[in-house]
Amino acid sequence: MGFISRGELQRLVEPDRVHRSVYVDPAIFDMEMERVFGRAWIYVGHESQVPKPGDYITALIGRQPVVMVRHTDGAIHVLYNRCGHKGAVVVGERCGNAKFFRCCYHGWTYKTDGSLLGVPLRTGYEGTSFDTTNAAFWMAKVPRVQNYRGFVFASLADHGLDLKTFLGTALSSLDDMVDRAPEGQLEIAGGCFRILQRSNWKIFMENLNDLMHPMIVHESSVEAARQQGREVAPGEPQPLVIKILAGNGEAYSFWERLGVTVDEHGHSFMGGIVSPRSNDPVFLQYVAAMEKNYGKERTEKILSVNRHNTIFYPSCSVQASFQQMRVIRPLAIDRTLVEVWNFRLKGAPEAMYQKTLLYSNVVNSPSSIVMPDDLEAYNRVQVGLGTAGSDWVSLHRDTGRDRPGSGETSAIGTSELPMRNQFRAWLRYMTAEA
Amino acid sequence: MPTAVKSSAAPAQLPDVGEIERFLSEEARMLDEGRYDEWLGLFTDDGIYWVPLEPGQTDPINHVSLFYEDRLLREMRVKRLRHPRAFSLEPPLRTARLVGNVMVDAGEGGEIIVRSTFHMMESRRDEQRMFGGTYTHRLVAAGGGLRIKLKRVDLINCDAVHEALQTFI
Numbered sequence: 326m327g328f329i330s331r332g333e334l335q336r337l338v339e340p341d342r343v344h345r346s347v348y349v350d351p352a353i354f355d356m357e358m359e360r361v362f363g364r365a366w367i368y369v370g371h372e373s374q375v376p377k378p379g380d381y382i383t384a385l386i387g388r389q390p391v392v393m394v395r396h397t398d399g400a401i402h403v404l405y406n407r408c409g410h411k412g413a414v415v416v417g418e419r420c421g422n423a424k425f426f427r428c429c430y431h432g433w434t435y436k437t438d439g440s441l442l443g444v445p446l447r448t449g450y451e452g453t454s455f456d457t458t459n460a461a462f463w464m465a466k467v468p469r470v471q472n473y474r475g476f477v478f479a480s481l482a483d484h485g486l487d488l489k490t491f492l493g494t495a496l497s498s499l500d501d502m503v504d505r506a507p508e509g510q511l512e513i514a515g516g517c518f519r520i521l522q523r524s525n526w527k528i529f530m531e532n533l534n535d536l537m538h539p540m541i542v543h544e545s546s547v548e549a550a551r552q553q554g555r556e557v558a559p560g561e562p563q564p565l566v567i568k569i570l571a572g573n574g575e576a577y578s579f580w581e582r583l584g585v586t587v588d589e590h591g592h593s594f595m596g597g598i599v600s601p602r603s604n605d606p607v608f609l610q611y612v613a614a615m616e617k618n619y620g621k622e623r624t625e626k627i628l629s630v631n632r633h634n635t636i637f638y639p640s641c642s643v644q645a646s647f648q649q650m651r652v653i654r655p656l657a658i659d660r661t662l663v664e665v666w667n668f669r670l671k672g673a674p675e676a677m678y679q680k681t682l683l684y685s686n687v688v689n690s691p692s693s694i695v696m697p698d699d700l701e702a703y704n705r706v707q708v709g710l711g712t713a714g715s716d717w718v719s720l721h722r723d724t725g726r727d728r729p730g731s732g733e734t735s736a737i738g739t740s741e742l743p744m745r746n747q748f749r750a751w752l753r754y755m756t757a758e759a
Numbered sequence: 760m761p762t763a764v765k766s767s768a769a770p771a772q773l774p775d776v777g778e779i780e781r782f783l784s785e786e787a788r789m790l791d792e793g794r795y796d797e798w799l800g801l802f803t804d805d806g807i808y809w810v811p812l813e814p815g816q817t818d819p820i821n822h823v824s825l826f827y828e829d830r831l832l833r834e835m836r837v838k839r840l841r842h843p844r845a846f847s848l849e850p851p852l853r854t855a856r857l858v859g860n861v862m863v864d865a866g867e868g869g870e871i872i873v874r875s876t877f878h879m880m881e882s883r884r885d886e887q888r889m890f891g892g893t894y895t896h897r898l899v900a901a902g903g904g905l906r907i908k909l910k911r912v913d914l915i916n917c918d919a920v921h922e923a924l925q926t927f928i
Binding site: 514515516517518519523542544545546548549550552553556566567570662665667675678679682685687690691692694696697698700701702 | 810812813820821822823824825826827831832834835836838839842844845846847848849919920921922923924925
């Protein structure tokens with residue numbers, strides 16, 4: 326693995342521009358896997374994916390394959406997906422239920438807390454240091470796991486900030502996700518899109534709160550939606566999908582007003598583009614369910630929040646108004662896997678959940694008429710940054726016009742503050758001593 | 760040409776398998792040649808184009824799909840495919856598809872159920888991708904021809920990691 330000195334790293338990130346090598350140098354990627362994804366709190370999965378003892382999912386934390394599993398005592402463990410014997414990946418499925426895990430190679434078995442259940446043919450280990458009670462022979466637990474209202478994060482570092490402190494201001498966006506459920510609980514449902522991006526993970530991370538791109542990159546889908554909208558019979562309401570897709574074509578002044586807010590660990594959120602609030606019978610039924618459980622005042626407070634993407638740097642983003650979550654799993658310097666998950670609001674009408682899935686289908690799927698143009702732009706950036714045309718990427722927009730708050734900082738929506746802020750956090754991770 | 764196997768229970772009014780094969784070939788050609796208006800016209804007003812995300816998926820409403828498109832969404836996709844600033848179609852992609860193993864059965868209410876296997880090659884820039892799977896068409900006789908009530912495409916890699924999927928499969 327290549328090593329880049331602290332001084333060299335510091336020269337790659339300036340207040341308003343970054344060096345192209347952060348996107349194209351494989352040695353940087355190696356260091357990121359250790360220093361960013363090896364230190365930060367990384368989203369693993371949601372507790373609703375493992376409701377019963379033995380339920381598990383597999384995931385990646387940086388380069389580490391892990392298993393998130395519900396143990397017999399109800400606790401959720403995150404284990405390295407690695408046999409304590411020869412190191413083979415133990416769990417091969419993306420999800421399932423197991424009484425115990427069994428390695429395919431020599432048949433070592435593990436309880437769902439990672440401890441060694443047994444090995445075949447116990448004779449042969451007498452007089453050796455092999456010991457089933459020694460955790461060195463188990464599926465190891467990752468150092469830290471914390472569950473915030475159902476969202477399970479893990480950190481490969483054995484010390485550091487607790488999850489709540491790490492999430493800071495962005496924590497309120499997880500609350501926004503959960504509070505919208507009349508029963509105060511979410512459930513992952515309806516399947517997961519997995520998208521391969523031929524670009525560096527940071528390009529997607531930057532794009533999530535980049536409010537200068539929608540009207541340009543998405544011109545073709547905006548225009549398609551507008552043209553389709555003009556064919557709707559006069560007097561008929563515009564279908565929700567048209568409103569959603571045409572939303573990307575709003576004027577710059579609209580995006581400026583949405584605003585962006587950042588805090589110190591690289592997280593950020595932007596204002597909402599399309600409000601899910603309406604007077605249709607489904608939404609009114611939903612509001613009634615909310616008011617029954619929370620009362621009028623609290624319901625109004627919850628529903629008056631309208632945010633589009635919130636980024637939990639460096640591993641995921643949520644969009645609470647349509648219950649979407651995207652999880653970023655970097656694969657290589659120029660390859661990124663993005664998972665698109667959907668949540669059901671417990672206690673809400675099923676039609677609300679169906680709108681969530683509709684949103685996912687028409688906006689976030691690899692087959693939507695929106696996503697391909699994003700993927701094209703990301704790839705062009707990746708290819709372009711490999712050239713020697715210039716060494717620098719500009720993040721100048723609205724530098725010096727940030728509005729400091731109490732802990733968080735905000736700016737007009739078209740500011741490149743979220744990107745500058747991500748790189749401040751990135752540099753801290755990359756240059757901090759372990 | 761593939762061998763057609765008719766269900767023994769098929770009523771006499773089922774179209775000849777040759778007619779169905781011509782229909783499928785013509786449909787494939789419309790898509791390969793970008794004759795989208797003609798292709799849109801093949802569907803009934805309530806017709807659906809569906810590409811499930813999971814093998815054997817039964818529910819398109821409570822589960823996400825790669826495509827689950829009614830008339831409005833199909834028309835909107837065509838408008839986008841034709842837009843000069845669809846950057847991911849710069850240069851445009853080309854497709855060629857082969858449809859075979861056609862089987863024709865009677866469905867409920869006079870519907871004709873057609874199952875077939877397809878390969879689709881897709882080329883863009885210097886890259887070529889291959890898609891394969893099965894088509895299930897639910898057809899009805901209307902206006903002197905056949906119309907599509909449902910076109911279901913089961914990709915053999917439907918639940919895999921995907922890059923952009925832009926055109927109808």
